[in-house]
Amino acid sequence: MDCERFKEAKVLAAHDEGRTPELDAHLASCASCRAEVEEMAEIRRRYAEAPAEAMSEPLRARLLALPRRRAPRYAWAALAAAAVLLAILVAPLFRRERPAPPPEAPKTESNIDLTFSFDSVDDVRASLPEDSDELAATRESEVAESEVDREFRELGESIQSLESYW
């Protein structure tokens, strides 16, 4: 008898997962394999009939509370992720506001010394060319300034005369 050959087929048959005509023919002639299939079915039935163990109520309560317990963690994670994202987006804006320092000119021997030193305003005037446009503009502004001064002075005098009248 080649009972060993039907080992897997017998398991499938005992679980109602397929039954080949070949196996059926073998079972018809082999009492031992027939008994084996029946015993497997009986073990299954006994296992199914055994009092079902249920989880404890505290465990059931813990399982039911899991989403509530995990939700705040998700919320914090989402908040942290949002903060990081915001920081990444905003960081370049701050960097743009701070102007980069001007590049330092390399000091070479051929550079001209452009520093000046004046002791007084007269020195400045003396350094300017006599008939330049710039000088003319400066003189006009000096005149304009003195006219404003005069108006202020006249206004002050009228106020003083009013005060003495009262």
Added chain:
Amino acid sequence: MADLVKGLQSGQAWAYERLVRDYGDRIYRFVRRMVGNRHAEDVTQEVFIRVHRSVGSYEPSGSFDSWLFTIANNMCIDNMRRHRNDRRELPLVEAASANGRPPDPSAAPVDREMHEALMRAVDELPEDQKQVFLMREEAGIPFKEIARIVRCPLNTALGRMHYAMLHLRESLKAYKE
């Protein structure tokens, strides 16, 4: 089933409650037989945390039950590897009463003894046989799916079940004579 999955994926409270109600005890029993009483509650909780976290990426290529018990199986294997040296613990009979479910009073004493002997024998099965036995008998997963989950050929899964059955048959022999 599809509405349960959609509900879970959209974070609906009713869906999660239904998951615990419909699958909680089955997962717990599977886990408990796999890892033993001491770690059963922790591992069951880990399974539900993983399911809650991963259900968004669940794609129904196989059945939802297969997906769920694949997670349970993987977490049991992880736990067993971590605690391989300290896995000797309460026999099932004690564990069952410690679990708050009293033995069925209507069952005849012989039947009760047979049930207890059967459960003890399941607990004593080698890991690979127990895995296949529990997936088929506790989770109701077909053998083809079991073979895919435990990554072995179908005939290997069936062979493991065959040897598991032989072992369990021996454990019941004394009660049948």
